[in-house]
């Protein structure tokens with residue numbers, strides 16, 4: 001089976017003691033590659049080194065920690081993206097977070113920063129990876145108005161009507177390895193055609209086990225999706241891997 005982790009955070013301190021072994025386990029599990037997502041300027045710099053070391057296997061998508069983003073940090077990330085634009089495969093995760101940010105003013109303040117990253121993706125002709133926790137519909141509203149490139153709704157957990165809009169826009173979603181526990185995600189997996197679905201771990205987060213999550217666990221997502229769609233794990237692995245290679249232009 002050829003597997004691909006479409007969204008992980010391999011630069012995180014959770015992996016600092018055993019990163020080479022984690023990456024070897026991913027290869028042993030059948031992964032042909034992964035996209036690691038940096039979530040800030042310090043994370044961006046760490047990721048540059050990792051991607052250089054595992055060139056051709058680990059690819060870099062550059063984004064931010066949406067719920068903690070300041071204007072100053074956004075500017076630093078923007079400068080790094082401009083400087084290293086030919087070493088990244090996408091911009092994101094960027095977007096809106098209504099899970100951690102609850103007050104209306106704080107929510108509204110995220111929009112200009114999100115807009116800045118959208119403009120950057122347009123300028124650099126890069127695909128965009130969207131974080132839209134509890135704000136899926138709001139993020140889709142903005143993207144439909146402002147962006148005509150390729151969109152990946154990371155860890156999509158929106159309602160069915162929003163999943164239908166994502167499908168009609170020919171955008172993509174990723175499902176995490178533990179997606180079977182979430183009703184919206186199971187529904188989205190049935191609404192979107194398989195050609196628009198990617199799999200991710202979001203490791204070290206969202207573990208399907210009681211341990212730290214890591215890219216080798218992408219097999220849990222393959223298992224869940226193959227059961228849900230009544231397809232063989234091989235077919236699901238192949239299709240979702242091809243979708244990832246297509247989306248990230250690898």
Ligand SMILES: [Zn+2]
Nearest residue numbers: 007037093202
């Ligand atoms: Zn993430």
